[in-house]
Amino acid sequence: MHETIPPQESAPEGRSVPAGTSPRGGPGRARTAGRVLVRQDYLGVLVATVVLVLVIGAFDTRFFQFGQLMNILSQSSYIGILACGMAFLLAMRELDLSVGSVYALTALTCALLADQGLNPWVSGLLAIGVGGLLGLFNAVLIQFFGLPSIVATLATLAMYRGLALALSNGTQVLGPPIDDPFSTILGGSVWGVPTTGIVLIVVCAVLTVVLRSTPFGYRVRSIGSNPEAAQFSGIPVARVRMQAMVLSGALGGLAGVLTIGYFGSSDPNLGTGYELLAIAAAVIGGTSLRGGKASVVGAALGSILLGVVASGLAYFNVPINWNQFATGAVILAAVSLDSAVRRRRQGARAGNGVRL
Amino acid sequence: MLEAQGIRKTYGGVVALAGVDFAVRPGTVQALVGENGAGKSTLVKVLVGAVTPDAGALRLDGAELRLTNTLGAIGKGIAVVSQELSLFPDLDVLSNMFPMREPRRGPWVLRRAMAERARPVLDELGLDVALDEPVEGLSLEQRQLLEIGRALVADPRVLILDEPTSALHASETERLHGVLRTLRQRDVAVVYVSHHLEDVLALCDEVTVMRDGRVVVPATAAGSLSVDRVVHHMLGEKAAAMVEEGAHSGAPVTRGSGPSLRLENVTVHGELDDVTLEVPAGVIVGVAGVAGSGYRTLLAAAAGATRLDAGRIVLPDGAELTGGQRGAITQGVALVSGDRRRFGVMLDKAVWENVGQVRSVALRRDGALVRAGRLRSRAEEHVGRLGIRTPSVDQEVGMLSGGNQQKVVFAKWLEAEPTVLLLDDPTRGIDIGAKAEIYTLLRALSEQGTVQVVASPDARELAAICDEVVVFYGGRICAQLRGEQLDAHTILEVMNTGVVPGGAAPPPRPVHGGAVRTHEPPGGAQ
Known part of the structure; x- marks a missing residue:
């Protein structure tokens, strides 16, 4: 978040401040920041989120309360973390439909282990490890049985969910006690910012660096761009896919552990349907289903946009049964807006660029 | 009718x-x-x-x-x-x-x-x-x-x-x-x-x-x-002229000394039959044949993309080729394909990202972080050196012409500093000007000591740029043409008939065995 908000505020300023009134470089820097921002893939979702917040807030200013906004951030974090992993997979033309089930199963793992008297922090780390292993299992299915990822993870979507139901007997399992540091820290906040939100921001920052600046990130996008050329260039496609699947599973585990810290218990039906929301969030955030392109920040913003919609509906007195419909409509609107912006930008580039 | x-x-x-x-x-x-x-x-x-x-x-x-x-x-x-x-x-x-x-x-x-x-x-x-x-x-x-x-x-x-x-x-x-x-x-x-x-x-x-x-x-x-x-x-008529203005180095193809790429008794069932060939550095060797004659299989084998049923391939540094296609690339083998849209470029990515794909991304030679700035400046050097016509290195490769796209493919492989350069129809579908520039580039690289094997369905191209052309017929080498025998006409005829025209005996096959084996421990070659 801290990455995105300052340039967003400075962009309009850059234009409104008359030249010469500010110290040298001021408006110039703002303009540069504005240009950098305009080039980002998540511009569409950022604008949509801000506009939506302003619109809802205009109807009911209570929506602008810091606590309310932080609440949305906290609620969006789980899907946001899953969406960050999904962005990597989509960028290489893969998919993980099992993330919602991994999320539930790892939350259960964390709660069960802590229930057995294991240190909650250790339980949490183990649960994240289990998430990674579940991702590895997905990758192994894809690799050794030659299944498309959508098929393999469709199967594990049911298997992992089934495991969560079986291991918990279909009931809730209580996590560490509410006064344990595990719960007070993960369920707490720092200067009003919920820990889950902070984790999302950290995950975003780290994964953005991974995606933009490490060979792994470049490999992921290379594969999505042109899988055959990637193979021909010596990129170990199978290994990269395995790494990305493990990353996705481990992020599912992280989300599961945060849930235990925040809510104190696991439910076997936790996160049902999250896989599709995570895909939606990533796509809203500018990640292309055709592969080759991804934005981690965009994926997180996409989940926040979905969160804004969910809580905003309450302010409009929308009947609860219309919630799903409204969420779908917002996804459609956000993606269409993004697509339109992209096409205009591309048109402009084609106009400027000389075709050689 | x-x-x-x-x-x-x-x-x-x-x-x-x-x-x-x-x-x-x-x-x-x-x-x-x-x-x-x-x-x-x-x-x-x-x-x-x-x-x-x-x-x-x-x-x-x-x-x-x-x-x-x-x-x-x-x-x-x-x-x-x-x-x-x-x-x-x-x-x-x-x-x-x-x-x-x-x-x-x-x-x-x-x-x-x-x-x-x-x-x-x-x-x-x-x-x-x-x-x-x-x-x-x-x-x-x-x-x-x-x-x-x-x-x-x-x-x-x-x-x-x-x-x-x-x-x-x-x-x-x-x-x-x-x-x-x-x-x-x-x-x-x-x-x-x-x-x-x-x-x-x-x-x-x-x-x-x-x-x-x-x-x-x-x-x-x-x-x-x-x-x-x-x-x-x-x-x-122009066939003769083309050959004359060709870029032969004129250097005799000498084998047995200096670094070379060696294929020893290579067999790929149904495609290559016990082929032994040595390609020394400093000369450009072409391979030709009709479809199915095995000349492209040879290229695929040398690139690690085809599994050998028998025999082995030894790289200029003396190491045996292992580890499939990625192994070959890490060992310094580059395969430039003429099918650039499929195997060469990422059309939706900038020139600099394409140029860095092998060295910095696939081989991770620049450490744990990919520095876009450094990749950009290196890409700029290549753009200048190869004469890639693009407004900037940030241009998407899909916006470039075919010839310039192909030069980007060359740039990305040259970044990895290969010792063996395999070229599969490298000038497919590009205009004559860009072709000439690529020929010049190949000659320059050859003089710097790169081992080069060129496959092309165009006999004139082979005659113009190669110092020697190895012709395949039915999975075997049927002729090694050089010097006066090296013209498009002969290549085409040998491709089709499997024998060197005029009844002239093929030039004495260079004796790989003696020269090669002196470098090898006994029994290593077979």
Whole structure:
């Protein structure tokens, strides 16, 4: 978040401040920041989120309360973390439909282990490890049985969910006690910012660096761009896919552990349907289903946009049964807006660029 | 009969057909031959309505024929059996025989009526398969016959066979004879497009030769021609000139000293048969052959993309090639493919990202972080050195022309500083200016000590840039041409016949064994 908000505020300023009134470089820097921002893939979702917040807030200013906004951030974090992993997979033309089930199963793992008297922090780390292993299992299915990822993870979507139901007997399992540091820290906040939100921001920052600046990130996008050329260039496609699947599973585990810290218990039906929301969030955030392109920040913003919609509906007195419909409509609107912006930008580039 | 008169077609300034007259008569088999880029494929596409000519007319039995699409041609009885097999592998034989024109009653397909029509045609072709057999279970040769059968079942008046022998092996020529006899009996006018000149002269009644978008030899009786004459016509006068201005280093190809790429007794079942070859650094060695002769398999093997059934490949640093394609790349082997859209570039990514793909991304040679700034400046160096015409290194590669895209592919491999450079048709589909620049680049790299193997379907290109051309025939090396023997004419003839013309014995095969084995521990070579 801290990455995105300052340039967003400075962009309009850059234009409104008359030249010469500010110290040298001021408006110039703002303009540069504005240009950098305009080039980002998540511009569409950022604008949509801000506009939506302003619109809802205009109807009911209570929506602008810091606590309310932080609440949305906290609620969006789980899907946001899953969406960050999904962005990597989509960028290489893969998919993980099992993330919602991994999320539930790892939350259960964390709660069960802590229930057995294991240190909650250790339980949490183990649960994240289990998430990674579940991702590895997905990758192994894809690799050794030659299944498309959508098929393999469709199967594990049911298997992992089934495991969560079986291991918990279909009931809730209580996590560490509410006064344990595990719960007070993960369920707490720092200067009003919920820990889950902070984790999302950290995950975003780290994964953005991974995606933009490490060979792994470049490999992921290379594969999505042109899988055959990637193979021909010596990129170990199978290994990269395995790494990305493990990353996705481990992020599912992280989300599961945060849930235990925040809510104190696991439910076997936790996160049902999250896989599709995570895909939606990533796509809203500018990640292309055709592969080759991804934005981690965009994926997180996409989940926040979905969160804004969910809580905003309450302010409009929308009947609860219309919630799903409204969420779908917002996804459609956000993606269409993004697509339109992209096409205009591309048109402009084609106009400027000389075709050689 | 089907006639084409004064057909012209240009693609963005490139003349593919410059006023071509062509005619086929019922009951005759007419061969259409020419080099790559001579305009054969374009002419075929015009005849079947896939391409609309800029000028000229088609006539069928004297009446003007206007084709806007291939469906129109099929309706007029013009059928084509194309190079790329276009069967549906999941469907059975019968379902493949009647695409879009199944006999029907109401919404139901009449399989019995289909079978009654299909069986005799397949019998005539000698294709002995059950009608309900899935096509994916058929051999390549059976599929080719099935394609011909599919065309025949529609009772065509004109049948175009586009490179049928690329799938039909030499041993099947007899079968093909039979097929063509059947076609003649049915009074079908056959156009036979092929690179196998021996087959052409043996099977066809008349031969038409094309060069540079024109017909240079109109329908001439096959009996009055020889492979030698046909090759001469295909290449034309400028062939000699091309070779003379070629970039031969003139350096004798010396083996046994200095670094080299060595293939020792390499066998790939069905494709390469016990091939031993040494490619020294500092010279450009070409490999040639007809499709299926093994010359491209050799390239794939050296790139680690094909598993060897026997033998081994030793790199210039003395290490054996291991670890598949990625292993080869880490060991300093680069394979530049002419199919750049598929194997070369990322069209949606900037020039600099493409240039850094091998070294910084795949091989991770620049450490744990990819620094875009450094990649950009290195890409800029390549843009300058290779003369890539692009507004900046941030330009998407998809916006560049084919020649410049190909230079980006070169740049990305040069970034990895390869010791072995394998080139598979490296100048496919790019203009003559960019070609010349790439030739110069290859020569410069060769002089810096890179081992180079070039495969190209264009004999003139090989003659112009290589110091030696190794010709493959039936999975074996049949000649190593150099010096005075190295011209496009000889290459084409040896490709087709498997023997060096004029009865002259091939140049003494360099003795790999003695020289190689002195560097090896005993028993290491075999």
